[in-house]
Amino acid sequence: MKLILLCLLVVGALATEGETRLDRNDLLLYHSADGKVHVGKSQADWAKRRAEVLVNMQKVMGPVPGKEKRCPLDVKIEETKDCGTYLLQTITYQSEPNSRVPAFLLIPKIALEKNTRLPAMLALHPTDPTLGYKVVLGLGKANRGYASELAERGYVVLAPSYPLLAKYQPDWRKLGYQSGTMKAIWDNMRGIDLLESLPYVRHGHLGAIGHSLGGHNSIYTAIFDPRIKVVVSSCGFDSYLDYQNGDIRGWTSDRYMPKLVEYKLAEIPFDFHEMIGALAPRPLFVNAPTGDANFKWQSVDRILAAAKPIYHLWGAEEKIQVAHPDCPHDFPPDVREKAYRFLDEALKSGK
Numbered sequence: 534m535k536l537i538l539l540c541l542l543v544v545g546a547l548a549t550e551g552e553t554r555l556d557r558n559d560l561l562l563y564h565s566a567d568g569k570v571h572v573g574k575s576q577a578d579w580a581k582r583r584a585e586v587l588v589n590m591q592k593v594m595g596p597v598p599g600k601e602k603r604c605p606l607d608v609k610i611e612e613t614k615d616c617g618t619y620l621l622q623t624i625t626y627q628s629e630p631n632s633r634v635p636a637f638l639l640i641p642k643i644a645l646e647k648n649t650r651l652p653a654m655l656a657l658h659p660t661d662p663t664l665g666y667k668v669v670l671g672l673g674k675a676n677r678g679y680a681s682e683l684a685e686r687g688y689v690v691l692a693p694s695y696p697l698l699a700k701y702q703p704d705w706r707k708l709g710y711q712s713g714t715m716k717a718i719w720d721n722m723r724g725i726d727l728l729e730s731l732p733y734v735r736h737g738h739l740g741a742i743g744h745s746l747g748g749h750n751s752i753y754t755a756i757f758d759p760r761i762k763v764v765v766s767s768c769g770f771d772s773y774l775d776y777q778n779g780d781i782r783g784w785t786s787d788r789y790m791p792k793l794v795e796y797k798l799a800e801i802p803f804d805f806h807e808m809i810g811a812l813a814p815r816p817l818f819v820n821a822p823t824g825d826a827n828f829k830w831q832s833v834d835r836i837l838a839a840a841k842p843i844y845h846l847w848g849a850e851e852k853i854q855v856a857h858p859d860c861p862h863d864f865p866p867d868v869r870e871k872a873y874r875f876l877d878e879a880l881k882s883g884k
Contacts, residue, residue: 560579560582560806560807560810560839560840560842560843575846576846576847579810579813579843579846582810583810583811586756586803586807586808586810586811587756587757587811589802589803589807590753590756590802590803590808591715592792592802593712593790593792593793593796593801593802593803594711594712594714594715594718594753594790594792595710595711595712595715595792596711596715597715597718597719597757598629598709598715598719602628602629602630602719603629603723603726604627604629604630605627606626606627606628606723606726606727606730607626607627607633608624608625608626608727609624609625609626609633610622610623610624611623611624611625616639616681616684617685618641618642618684618685619639619640619641619642619681619684619685620639620640620642621637621638621639621670621684622637622638622639622640623635623637624636624637624638626723626724626727627723628719628720628723628724629708629719629723631708632703632708634693634694634701634720634723634724635665635666635693635694635700635701636666636691636692636693636694636724637666637667637669637670637680637690637691637692638689638690638691638692638727639680639681639683639684639688639689639690639691639692640684640689640733641684641685641687641688641689643687644689644733645733649733650733650734650735651687651688651689651733651734651735652687652688652689652734652735652738652739652740652876652880652881653688653689653690653691653728653731653734653735653738653739653740654680654683654688654689654690654691654739654740654741654742654876655690655691655692655693655721655724655725655728655739655740655741655742655751655754655761656669656679656680656683656690656691656692656742656743656747657669657692657693657695657721657741657742657743657746657747657748657750657751657754658677658692658694658695658698658743658744658746658747659677659743659744659745659746659747659748660695660698660745660746661673661674661698661699662698662699663699664699665694665695665698665699665700665701666692666693666694666695666698666699666701667699669681669692669747670692676863676864676865676866676869677744677864679742679744679864679869680692682869682873683742683873683876686873686877687881688876688880689728689731689733689734691724691727691728693720693721693724695713695717695746695747695750695788696713696716696717696720696788697713697787697788698788703716705787711791711792712789712790712791712792713786713787713788713789713790714750714753714789714790717750717753717754718750718753718754718757721741721750721754721758722754722757722758725739725758725760725761729760737760737762738762738880738881739760739761739762739880740761740762740763740764740765740876740879740880741754741755741761741763741764741765742764742765742767742872742876743765743766743767743769744767744768744769744820744864745767745768745769745827745862746769747767747769748766748767748768748769748770748820749766749769749770750769751764751765751766751769752764752766752769752770752805752808752809752812753808755812755815756808756811756812761815762815762816762879762880763815763816763817763818763875763876763879763880764812764815764816764817764818765817765818765820765872765875765876766817766818766819766820767819767820767864767868767872768820768821768822768825768827768828768862768863768864769819769828770805770828770833770836771805771828771829771830771832771833771836772804772805772806772832772835772836773798773801773804773805774798774799774804774832775829775832776828779798781793781794781798781801782794804836805836806835806836806839806840809836809837809839809840809853810839810840810843810844813840813843813844813846813847813849814844814846814847814849814852815852816852816853816854816875816878816879817852817853817854818854818855818856818871818872818875818876819833819837819853819854819855819856820855820856820858820864820868820872821833821834821855821856821857822857822858822859822860822861822862822863823857823858823859823860824859824860824861824862825861825862826861826862827862828862830857833855834855837853837855840853841853854871854875856868856871856872
């Protein structure tokens with residue numbers, strides 16, 4: 534009963550700054566087959582509610598592809614560069630028939646030693662129409678080179694390009710998608726297939742990290758792919774109700790989710806508190822700067838507070854960590870270091 538009351542109190546706090554949507558803001562309410570609403574009290578109940586969240590996400594993003602798109606990866610190495618402690622390979626892989634994804638594969642040299650298995654990371658890049666995925670190598674803006682830093686730290690890293698940025702311009706409609714978001718999710722899931730195919734990657738020890746665009750892309754992908762065991766999201770989200778004071782247009786371009794324009798703000802069928810709940814009980818590190826002009830840190834805190842009762846079902850509230858640096862839309866060095874230690878604990882602890 535205490536858990537249910539806590540969730541309702543948190544939902545009330547969320548509703549005071551947005552429009553009232555108690556029918557879906559209470560994360561412990563779910564529908565049975567006959568349409569009746571029930572109050573969940575267990576992990577099994579949350580599994581039913583979580584299934585509803587995934588259905589609602591796919592109403593906007595489109596369905597997750599199935600076996601029909603799981604073709605051979607056909608990895609092609611275009612260039613290999615020695616970066617000291619790791620090798621940097623410029624590659625492409627086939628995520629589905631008639632679609633190849635540009636990516637970087639960063640391989641610590643220690644991985645090439647006999648019988649070595651290392652944890653792996655999916656490093657998802659922020660928005661950059663010119664450089665695209667090159668940003669995570671440390672090119673362009675400062676404080677974005679987390680792919681290179683993680684490789685130096687002993688992770689095998691795959692950094693794929695996001696659709697419709699830089700030179701990666703797939704026609705996702707012709708490929709059968711309803712959003713650029715779902716195309717990106719599928720490309721990332723096939724990227725995980727690629728990582729798991731490597732003999733030096735330790736299965737079951739894989740995470741995702743991203744800043745801004747990469748911050749929410751990491752969350753979206755992890756929701757649909759349980760092989761991602763830990764997520765780091767930097768400057769990646771606030772509630773759709775709070776985003777730019779209710780101006781949702783930034784989420785509706787071809788690169789994101791065009792179908793969002795079909796919904797009134799209060800009727801969008803999912804939001805980030807539900808998606809964070811859908812990650813439970815996996816570890817989540819969030820960077821939400823107090824000066825971020827894209828996403829409101831106060832909204833982030835309300836979202837995490839609303840999701841924590843779900844983590845409580847596993848006794849895992851401590852697996853959500855948040856940092857609030859005094860900076861703009863950025864991923865500063867001290868916060869990255871905290872995030873890397875968080876990843877080490879989740880993926881290198883031997884559990």
